[in-house]
Amino acid sequence: MDFLELKNICKTFGRGENEVKALKDINIKIGKGELIAITGKSGCGKSTLLNIIGGLSLPSSGAYIFEGSKISSYNQNELASFRNRNIGFVVQSFALINDMTIFDNIALPLKYAGKKSFEINKRVKELTDKMELSDKTSFFPSQLSGGQCQRASIARALACNPRVFLADEPTGALDEQTGKNILNIFKSLNEGGMTVIIVTHDLEIASMCNRRIEMKDGTIFNDYNLK
Amino acid sequence: MKIGIVWNGIIRMYKKHKWLAFLLIVQCFVCTLLINMIFGTILKTHSSVSKFSRFIGSKSYYWVNDDPDDNIGFSRYMKNQNGEYKKLKDFYECLKREQSWKFLSVDRQFINIHSAGIPDKFLFQYEQGCPIESEDKSKKDVKCLHVSKNVFSEFGVTVSEGREFQNEDFHYDNGEYIPIILGHEYKDIFSLGQILDGEYLSETFKFKVIGFLPELTEIPVSGNTGTILCDRYIVMPAFSFNDNSEISFFDKASLDHYVSGVIISDLNFADVEERINRYILETGARKYSVNPEGSNVIKSLTSVSESELSRLIYIFIILTIFTIASISITVNGFIRENYYEYGVHLLSGATPRFLVKQIIGFITLIMSISFAISSIVGMFLISNLAPLVSLIFSVVVALLSSVFPINVVKKVDVNNLIRRQ
Incomplete structure (x- = not known):
């Protein structure tokens, strides 16, 4: 059985004359431990696809199956639980809450998972040590550099030990060196057995992955293994 | 832990918008207080009506007054x-x-009190400006x-302190004190037993x-179509005078x-007027008229209260x-302002229900x-029922004002929320 499968996925936004078909009949199978890049030009549907995989939105039609469970028929509360337990999400804008400390930002998914205080403290310490942010836990996002913010964002995404790690243009707001460092973190996560899916329009980043899914006008144009 | 997150969210929302939240509290407080005042007025009107219903029942109510334009008659009487005095008597x-x-016998007058410490609100015709x-x-x-002896019993008037008028209070002899009962607002100025x-x-x-x-x-x-509020009035007995002495200006x-005064009767207006005119003819007294205005006090009070009530x-x-x-x-504005933050919460595993709880909690x-x-x-200024009225009003407002923001929250799209930054 495949770890993650998308069957005939379509996603439509708007109605009538304003209707836009963002995804058209997408079929993908993803195995455990893959490192995948989804590429394509702006507006080709790659972020929409990532949001469906991450349980952030539901397809208009088709089936999304995750380890045998049909996620596409989940309600909002079930999706929230699915995201919390299985998905780590990193976005270009970091998605950190500005008036919360780095500690509180990283602790947020753990709180929603119902963890106790001592468990939260322990896990946040592990993650901040790993991301080299131990001395920044009481800082606010505005007091950190872009790279540090993205590392904090990764730490939060990893807080609940997700099965799949999704990154939407994760280096878009970072300089080249910082971007490389972030990508190295993704690679090491993948080497640890985690499935990592990166949405990017940067072909250099895509070349570092094992598989590349190229999208065009809401369809899969190419899907090939790189290594 | 999850209740803690909701509570923290509410407090953060409050801190983030503290001035707007403060203004909302002030507005809700003013509205709740106004609602209490309205309710208090309705209650007061209702109690006035039910009190008069109890004491007067379905009887009609007429005013007896002299003719204010009959200057010649009044001059002749004075x-x-x-023998005009005897005729009137x-x-x-x-x-x-x-x-x-x-x-x-009940009519308005003024007393000239030798006390400088009485505020202007007690002065005769103060309310008329x-x-x-x-x-x-x-x-x-x-x-x-x-007031005559029967006024207190007919209208169910009581005292909150001291005693009511007794029979001997309605007869005055030289050198005695005239007993007076003071309206509620006099409590801060004079005390019981004071001369x-x-x-x-x-x-x-004295x-x-x-x-x-x-x-x-x-x-x-x-002469008044309704009632007068006695809080700023001195009530004194319509006391009798010494028949044997020479008829003084005061007597007249x-x-x-x-x-x-006031006539309360089962008779209709025409019958009352006919009898009044007959007594005037029989005694030879100067012209007095009976007025049908507000002939049924209940009807009059109810119609006043009904128009007031609808307003x-x-x-x-x-x-x-x-x-x-x-x-x-x-609150909808707050939600839109916090779209990005809600997106982060949803991304981290929050359910839309969490956001709904936060909105309900904030309201x-x-x-x-x-x-x-x-x-x-309200309890100090209006009535003891203020907490109950405030509670009902607050619950109703909280429930109804949550409907729109909750609908907005329920429709949020996480994907859009994150992209709004």
Whole structure:
């Protein structure tokens, strides 16, 4: 059985004359431990696809199956639980809450998972040590550099030990060196057995992955293994 | 832990928008207080109606007054030409003796009290905007009501302190004190048993405070289509005078006032008028008229309260809609401002239900604070029912004003939320 499968996925936004078909009949199978890049030009549907995989939105039609469970028929509360337990999400804008400390930002998914205080403290310490942010836990996002913010964002995404790690243009707001460092973190996560899916329009980043899914006008144009 | 997140979210929302939240609390407090005032007025009107219903039942109610334009008749009476005083006194006795009605002598006057410490609000005609002020600042012309024996029992008037008038209070002998009962607002100025010097109808008397009326005591008064609120009035007995002495100015002036009063009867207006005119003819007294205005006090009070009530209900509806709309719009604004943050929460595993709880919690916090303040203030200023009225109003407003923001939250799209940054 495949770890993650998308069957005939379509996603439509708007109605009538304003209707836009963002995804058209997408079929993908993803195995455990893959490192995948989804590429394509702006507006080709790659972020929409990532949001469906991450349980952030539901397809208009088709089936999304995750380890045998049909996620596409989940309600909002079930999706929230699915995201919390299985998905780590990193976005270009970091998605950190500005008036919360780095500690509180990283602790947020753990709180929603119902963890106790001592468990939260322990896990946040592990993650901040790993991301080299131990001395920044009481800082606010505005007091950190872009790279540090993205590392904090990764730490939060990893807080609940997700099965799949999704990154939407994760280096878009970072300089080249910082971007490389972030990508190295993704690679090491993948080497640890985690499935990592990166949405990017940067072909250099895509070349570092094992598989590349190229999208065009809401369809899969190419899907090939790189290594 | 999850309750903790919701609570932290509410507090953060409050801190982030503390001025708007503060203004919302003030607005809700003012609206709740106004609702309490409206309710208090409705309750007061209702209690006035039910009180008069209890004491008067379905009887009709007429005013007896002299003709204010009959200057010649009045002048002749005051000069006691042709025994006018005796004629009026006989007419007064006829009014009191008539079996088919009850005659209550009750009319407004003023007493000149020798006390500089009385505030202006107690002055005669203060509410009309033209208070009578004495040249001597140490004396004050204050509002007073004289009442016959049966006024207290007929209208269910009681005292909150001291005692009511007794039979002996309605007969005055030289050198005695005239017992007076003071309206509620006099409590801060005079005390029980205090003796006051003053003049009534140009005669000097000593007045003794024997009681205080409860707050909001109302008495129907001759010439008035409704009742008067007695909180700023001195109530004195319509006392009798010494028949054997020479007829004084005071005797004539007081009798003239005592004949003005209220008739409560089962008879219709035509019958009452016919009997009044017959007594005038029989006694030869000068012209007095009976007025049909407000001939049924219940009808009069009810019609006043009904028009007042419908006005108050309109104000109540407008205020409630205004409060609900303000909260809904403001909270909706908060939600839109916090879209990105909600997106992060949803991304981290929050359910839309968490956001709904946070919105309900925030509105509940606003309404709870305004409820607490308005309950305390309302209890002191309006009525003991203020906490109950405030609670009902707060719960209704909180529930209705949550509907719109909750619908907005339920429709949020996480994907869009994150991209809005």
